[in-house]
Amino acid sequence: MQEMSLPYTRDLLLIGGGHSHALVLRMWGMSDLPGARVTVVNPEPTAPYSGMLPGHLAGHYDRRALDIDLVQLGRFAGARVVVGRVIGLDTEARVARLEDGRRIAFDVASIDVGVTSDMPTLPGFAEHAVPAKPLGPFASAWARFLEDSGPAKVAVIGGGVAGAEISLAMAHALALQGRPAEVHLVERDRALSGLPPRSATHLRAALARMGVTVHEDTDVQKITENAVRIGDQVLEADFVCGAAGARPQEWFGDTGLNLQNGFVAVGPTLESSVTGIFATGDCAHMTASPRPKAGVYAVRQAPVLLHNLRQRLSGKDGLKTYRPQRDYLKLISLGEKAALGDRFGMTFQGKWAWRWKDHIDRSFMNRFRDLPTMTQPALPQAHADGLADLLAGKPLCGGCGAKVGQEALMAALAETGGTALPGDDAAVLTVGAERMVLSTDHLREIVRDPEVMTRLAAHHALGDIWAMGAEPLSATANIVLPQMASRLAGRTLREVMSAAHEVMAEAGTTIVGGHTSQGAEMTIGFTILGRAHDTPITLDGARPGDILVLTKPVGSGLIMAAEMQGLAEGDWVAGALRHMTRSQGAASRLLRVAHAMTDVTGFGLAGHLRNICLNSAVGAELWLDDVPLLDGALELAGTDLRASLFAENRALVPDAPAGPRADLLFDPQTAGGLLAAVPEAELDVLDRLRDAGYPAAEIGRITDRVGQISIV
Incomplete structure (x- = not known):
């Protein structure tokens, strides 16, 4: 007998593509939980790795080296990847609200959205500066700045380790370009106060060597288009970066979750105050063992998070406890290919430390690039002739790649009374004094996201009407969903029909009916009637x-x-x-x-x-x-x-x-x-x-x- 695919019964939602969630997806791809459908929502199709950001800013890594590809990772894990930004979470209804208006329901969820270093109360920041976090937009803004030529004036607000690394990286990148540069590091208190004195001394020396001017005990009063005002002094600045501290996402405040200084409060199991909703990484506050915001904790939280998510999805207790280490190895980039190391009060630096850091960072990123190859199931020893040639070692495409070839199609039509010529995109009908066009089309699954699949299928079907120079008048929908629990089928159908109505409304038409069923895979189609204003094209x-x-x-x-x-x-x-x-x-x-x-x-x-x-x-x-x-x-x-x-x-x-x-x-x-x-x-x-x-x-x-x- 042929192997039957198992239906979905529970929805797991991963909000954000941070380090913990990326590792969870990789581990899920190695061993998933049958019956659980996974969705990951992130503002971009990639998620930058914080450990390599200074090296990227300095010019040691290109952008591809910096980014974890969530689309590839999601395909490996069997998850759908939604490119969007969550701005709200209804913990009672178990629904996430996205910036574009989408609503995604879930049974179990985890939040790993990082933090922001935006400064909304600082005059001029929103208009003339860029926060260092989120990392992706910051890296893109810096790349655009490097495309300019001539003298460069840069200001970094925030004199912690992150601000120092960024300042050193920027100074090095500008030096490589041969551009005259001024780089200022501004701190309202004592710079590098979070480091042991010996490490702070070494890092200050590195800043001085790279020509970075440090301004301490200085408040930033205002940012203008080309300057930063600090006290009575004005620093000319063409690029201003905010790296002072970390702020939580504002939408946390409306979730009903317990918060600590705006961050999601989690217990030793990483579960929040609401059962089945977890938080990890920088956006979470570990109430039992508070730690600074550092990616190393997120990495080590991943196996515990995965186990506990699986337990909740399985309807079981027995959650594991995460126990953070007392201290961790800090490897701080010094702009050039050298690094400063600190752990347990011991300090070291040099090019060898950079090579060590580079090895650690590349090894981490390779975990998301060296994914096991997805292959077709092995053919049985006994099989019909031609089956191996047809499969040819690759899966059948979705979308139009799965359609019957033109030669076979035309031959079949000719033999059954049709024409040997390919037909028009839609049938032309005369109804009274009006010329109408009628077409139907459908697509088998090409992406796992039902909402995106619906938009693709709707635009694809509308294309036949538009190709005739006509305007769509009405439509019916034909939806085949994969087998799943009725509750999940209802969720999926709501996403499908919401997207379908939106696309058809934009096209000036409405959906007047349709049919649904469950089958082996998702297939979405539309039959559309259109009106030709003149002779159809x-x-x-x-x-x-x-x-x-x-x-x-x-x-x-x-x-x-x-x-x-x-x-x-x-x-x-x-x-x-x-x-x-x-x-x-x-x-x-x-x-x-x-x-x-x-x-x-x-x-x-x-x-x-x-x-x-x-x-x-x-x-x-x-x-x-x-x-x-x-x-x-x-x-x-x-x-x-x-x-x-x-x-x-x-x-x-x-x-x-x-x-x-x-x-x-x-x-x-x-x-x-x-x-x-x-x-x-x-x-x-x-x-x-x-x-x-x-x-x-x-x-x-x-x-x-x-x-x-x-x-x-």
Whole structure:
């Protein structure tokens, strides 16, 4: 008998992608809890590692070295990753509220959102400074500052260890650029007071060597566009960083959880005052054994947290206790590749200490990069002929990559009374005096997030209506959910329908009905009826001389195929999803001047252009270098990885040139852009599309060489 997948019965929500949660996800991927569905919510698809931040600021590490890729980690753990920011938590209803309006229900939750060093009461800080925490936005702001040239004036507010490390790193980075620089470190009390005197003396000497000016016992009164006012003195500053202390997230105050100075109070088991809700890392206050805010505690909390989460999800007691160490090894970056070490009052420094720190940091990050490879289940010894070739060592793609190839589709239609030519995007109906268009489409799961899946499927289905130059009038939904407990099915369906109604409302239509069922995997589809304001735009109107216009970059099939195998970078996936869920409604209205139009989906850009050529009895010239690509697509195309439908798509144009860029013309797209054959006299539509925010491009022209596509 075939192995049956087990249904979900409990929801675990991880709020934040901090060090503890990253380690929990890795351990979960090695041994999950059957029946538990995991969701992690983080503002970005990556989470920066604090230990390598000073080295990154100094120029020793690139940004990729700094970031834990939560998308890859989530795929490995079997978790859905929601890119969003939690701003509220209803502990009674067990619902998290996100900044974008989403609501995610849970049974058990953990909070690991770190802290902020924002200074909301300091005049001018919000407008002219950047807090050192959260780390991601701070690192990005510093990278932008380094793109400038000329003299640099920098001020760091906060004279603790973090402020000193940041000051030294910035001074070193500016020295490497050869830019004249002034770096100021400002502390309202005694700088480096948290260190033993011997370590503080060594660190002060390092600051002096790097030319960092330390201002102590000095309050910052105001920050302006180019200066920091301290007492009667004004420090010129083009870049101001706040590194003074750590503030908790403001939304904690409305949760009903017990707090300590604004941080979530947790007991020895890391559980908060509400059963089943945990907190860890810098955002938590350990009431039984208070410790300073340091990532080393979060790392060591992870195994205890994992055990206790599993116990609560299993409905069991027997939680473990976390016992923090009395002291920990502090390795402080000194700007250049040297470090200062401190533990139990012993102090040491040198380049060898940096190498030690570098080894520790890289070893930690490698735990999230050297993930076990996900493989297909082993084939039984006895199996039908052709099964091994079909699987070819990779999972079937989701989205349009899972669709039937064009050759098989056209052959089947021809044999059953249809046409041998590919049809238009939607059926054209005449109802009284009106011209209507009708289309239905669905997608099998391409991402684990039901809300994102719904947006993809809705925009994908709407694309058929917009490709005809029509406006959607009404829609029905067809939802297949994986088997799960009825309570979780209700939660999931609420997320699905909330997203569906939002997308359809944005498109100017409503959902008037539909059907739901449970099956082997999530599948979401929509049937949409639209109204054509004039003659619908079809595949058969293209004329020689028309310009080919594309409204979205290509490469989504390859990126999502890579994501399914844990091989795509999180930033690439997030970028692809942003393009895939971008409405094409406004683009469709602007492109009503087109002679022919289609949306680029499963058959790839070249395949859909071929459809226009076959129906219009024309040819086309496609300008390869002008075709816009999604970030990461070309890098992935340089590997052996391809989406499931790629080979069949490429076979349709056998004389196409070889190479990664050309291969992307045959990549099956999900919710792709509109491809329009526009009269040359109407080419100013490109400017209007770009003004509307579309990355539209002129990618070729229609020729009179019937049936021939020339890729140049």
